[in-house]
Amino acid sequence: MRQGVWREMASRTFGRRVERGVYNQPVSDGTFIACPDCDLLQRLPDLAPGASARCPRCDKELWRRREDSLQRTLALALAAAALYVVANTVPMLGLTAVGHQASTTVLGGAEQLWHDGRETVAGLVLFTAVVAPALQIGFMLLIVLGARRERPPRWIGTLLHHHPTAATWSMIEVMMLGVLVALIKIADYAKVIPGLALFALGALVFVLAAMQASFDPREVWDRVEWAEART
């Protein structure tokens, strides 16, 4: 009974079929797609780099062909990883007021919340500002590196599957705005010293956006090793 629960949870979390091994029959043509927002079946045209295809019924952008997607995404993901390390190791904000000094890092913010008895909110801040961005960057690095092989292995597909979730909960840009508001608010009654991490985070906002924009998941999905090939 207990095992059943864990198995169900594992299958829900990792999207793996543990018991149900029936695979659907793929539609022969890979350019045949259904719109994610309105389910309309259509054929993707062959696009020139930089062009995009939209659903004729609901105007959803279905695909944008990127130029040199894998190389650019790799470069941006490496830059993001470097900025992420800086942003989480050095002080972000410092403060001096009437002889007192204080400074905090991103982690320090979550830690202080925890000490003040707001453990759940501290966990949420830790997740959206530290854990999810790390997953977003780490997954992307592994995906792009794995996709350099002729036939990207199965685990690339698993990472590709979960990458959008990591991106949804990674809120560096929202945190950046929050930090700026806090900074200006505090500046009214104390001297605020922006730290190096603040600038690293500011750059990270743009690098992450560029990384997401340069990545073309279709290109990787088209080549990934199929799940049914393993059975």
Next chain:
Amino acid sequence: MSSAAATALALGLQRCEACGLVSRPAPGTDEGSCPRCGNELSFRKSASIQRTWAFLVAAVICYVPANLLPVLTTVTASGRDSDTIMEGVVLLWSPTGWPLSLIVLVASIMIPSAKIVALIYLLITVQRGSVESNVQRVRLYRVVELIGRWSMVDVFVDTFTAALVQLQPLMSVEPGPGLFFFAAVVVLTMLAVESFDARLIWDAASRGEVQHA
């Protein structure tokens, strides 16, 4: 739409949520796995309407304490002073500080309430089988999906204000109980948006066309 829209559902095909591959379930079943990525497939997100309602009702319940309880408490030599989100907006409002006040007002008050109202509207129209303004409704859904995360701004503002202003015994700032409920509203509405299946907006129209044909 003049001709009946050829949807994946109408042709008995399933689109994988993870990798986008369109595939046909084995005869007699409607739940298989994606042959490419192994993800579980279904025609629509499972129990989409019920799950969205559940998250939404929970969000509405948390919305009340989120706005009534203080999110920040300032402790000074002269005593304790607690502020709710709205009081924070009012306090920030000054000839020079009004843009900040506006950011917090939009992110913390307007976006969460607009999100809740928009999702209730989408759920009710889908449940009533509305076939009108489908394009506008799916656009509304995309906007709600896009702006939802920005409500977290206030959580970060309060987190870093409390982390930095620790000048004991002179002055310190503590997060208040309202912050938990506010964060809960943001997370619950994001989960509600994720549970909602935009394709349901179009399904009523497809059903109508099938009946007329």
